[in-house]
Amino acid sequence: MERFAPLLLIALAAGLAFALCLALRPLMMRYALARPNARSSHRTPTPQGGGIAVLAGAFLALGLALALIPMEASARQGLILVMAAAALLALVGAWDDIRPLSPALRLPLQVLCVGIVVFYAAPEVRLLPETLPLWAERGLALIAGVWFVNLVNFMDGIDWITLAGLVPLSGAIALAAGYGIVDPATGLLAAALLGGLIGFAPFNKPVARIFLGDVGALPLGLLGAYLLYRLAGSGALTAALILPLYHVMDSTITLFRRLGRGEKVWQAHRSHFYQQATDNGFEIVEIVAQVALLNLCLIGLATISIALPGLWAQLACLLAALMLTGLLLRRFSRKQARP
Template sequence: MALAPLLILLSAAAISALLCVLLRPLLERYALARPNARSSHRVPTPQGGGIAVLAGAFLAIGLALQALPPLPGAAGLGFVIAASVVLAGVGAWDDIRPLSAGLRLGLQALCVAVVIVYGAPDARLFPELMPLAVERCLALLAGIWFVNLTNFMDGIDWITIAGFVPLTGALALAGSAGVIDPASGLLAAALCGGLIGFAPFNKPVARLFLGDVGSLPIGLLGAYLLFRLADTGALTAALILPLYHVADATITLLRRLARREKVWEAHRSHVYQQATTNGHSVLSVVTTVALLNLALVGLAALSITMPDAAVQWTCIAAAILLTALVMRRFSLRSSAS
C-alpha cells in the first residue's frame, strides 16, 4: 500500500503521455484552437489534451482499486469520476461548438451537486454553525466557482501544471500520511500523474492544450479533494493550497463586474495574462507560480502539523502576503522587456 500512490502516479503519467501522442493528430483535425485577439497563442493549436489527462488518471486508479483491498473513502469515488466524465463531455462539446452560458452553468451545477451529495455524503465542515442544507448550498457555490476559475486560469502554457501538480502532489502525500482518506490520496496521485504525462506537450510553446474537456473536470476533482481535506479539520490548509488561482480569478472577476463587463466572455484581464503583456515571459510566469505554490504547500503542511490558532493565522497571513507579492510583481513591467 505504501507504494500504491507512486505506482498510480507513474501509471497515470505513462498512459496520459501515450494518449497525447495518439490523440494529437485527431485533435488537430477536429479540435483546433485558432488564435484571436484574446488568445495567448499565435498559431492554431489542437486542444483536448484533457482527455489524455483524465483517461490516464481514471484508468490508473481504476486498476489500482481493483487490485487493492477496499479502502476508506472509496465508496464515493464512482460518483466523483462519473460526474467528472459528464463534465468533460460538457467541456468537449463547448470546445467544438460553444454552449450558452446558462446551459453550461446548469450542467456544471448538476455535476458539482452529485459530487457533494454522493461523493462525500458524510462530509461536514461547519456542523455547529449551520444546517446541512445551508452548508451544502455554500459548497455548491464554491464548487461551481472552483470549476470555472480553473477553466479561466488555463490561459497560458503550463499554468494549470504549475497550479495543480503541487496541489495534487501535496494531497497525494497527505493521503499516504493519513491526513486524508487513502482513496482521496490515490485520486490525487492519479490526477497528478495525468498532468505530469501531459506536461511535455503543453510546455511553452505548447503543442497541445487541455481544452475545456480537461480544465472543467480538473477543477471539479480539485474542488472535491480540497473539500475532503477541509473535512478532516484542515480548513486552513484547504484554503492555502489553491490560493494563487483563487485570488487571481476572484480579483479579476470582481474588477470586471465593477467595469460592468460581460464576465462570461473570453478576455485577457487575469493577472498572469497581464504579466505576459508587461514583458514577463510565459516560462518565467509559470515558474513563479509553481514556486509560489510549493511555498503554499509548505505553509499548508505547517498549518496541519501545528494546529495552534496562532500558527493557523500566521500561515494564512504568510500565504496572502506571498500571493500578493507575486501578483504585484506580475502587474509591473519586466526589467528585461
C-alpha cells in the same frame, strides 16, 4: 504492494496520458484546433483536447487500483461517483470546445456535476458542524465547487499554468494521504491525477503542442475541488484554503474588477494577472516558474497550519499566504524592467 500503490499509480497514469497524447494529437489537429484571436496568448493554431488524455490516463490507472486494492465500499463508491461526475463534465467541456454553449445551459450542467460530488460522493464530510447547519454548509460547498470548476477553466490561458497549480496541489494531497491526514482513497485519486498531469506536461510546455481545452480544464477543476473538500473535511480547513490561493485570488479579483467595469464576465478576455504579466514583459516560463514556486511556499504554509492547530498559528499561516500571493499578483501587474 499497497505501500507503493501511489507511486505505481502515478507512473501508470503518466505513461497512459503520455501515450494517449501521442495517439490523439493527429485527431485533435484535424477536428479541435484552437485558432488564435485578439485575446489569445498563442500565435499559431494549436490542437485542444489534451484533457481527454489526462482524464483517461488518470481514470484507467485509478480503475485498476480500485480493482486490486481493498477499500471500504463507501470509499469505492465515492471515487466512482467522482469519476462519473468528472466524465460528465468533460462531455460538457467537449461540447463547449466544438460548439460554445450558452451560460444558461453550461452553468446548470456544472451545478449538476458538482452537486453529485458534494451530496453523494462525500455525504459524510462536514467542515463547520458547530457553526453552520448542514443545508447551509452544503449550499456553500456547492457554490465554492462551481466557482473552482470555472476558475480553473478561466486560468487555463497560457502553457503550463494549470499544471503549475494542480501538480503541487495533487502532489501535496497524495503526500498528505501517506501521513494519514486524508483518507487513502482520496490519496489514490490525487496520485492518479498527478500522474495524468505529468504525462500531459511534455506536450503543454511552452510552446505548447496541445492544450487541455474545456474538456480538460472543467473536470480537472472538479477533481481539484473534491481533493480540497476532502482535505478541509479532515480538519485541515486552513490548509485547504491556502493550497489553491494563487488561482483563487487571480481569478476572483479579476472577476470583481470586470463586474465593476460592467463587462460580460463569461466572455474571453486578457485581464488575469498572469495575462497582464505576458503583456508586461514576462516570459511564459518565468510566469509559470514563479507561480509554481509560490505554490511550493503555500504547501509549506499549509503543512505548518496542519502541524500547529492553534487559532493564532492558523491565522498567521493564512495571512502569510495572502501576503505572498498578493506580492506575486502585484509583481505581475507591473512592467518588467529589462537590462
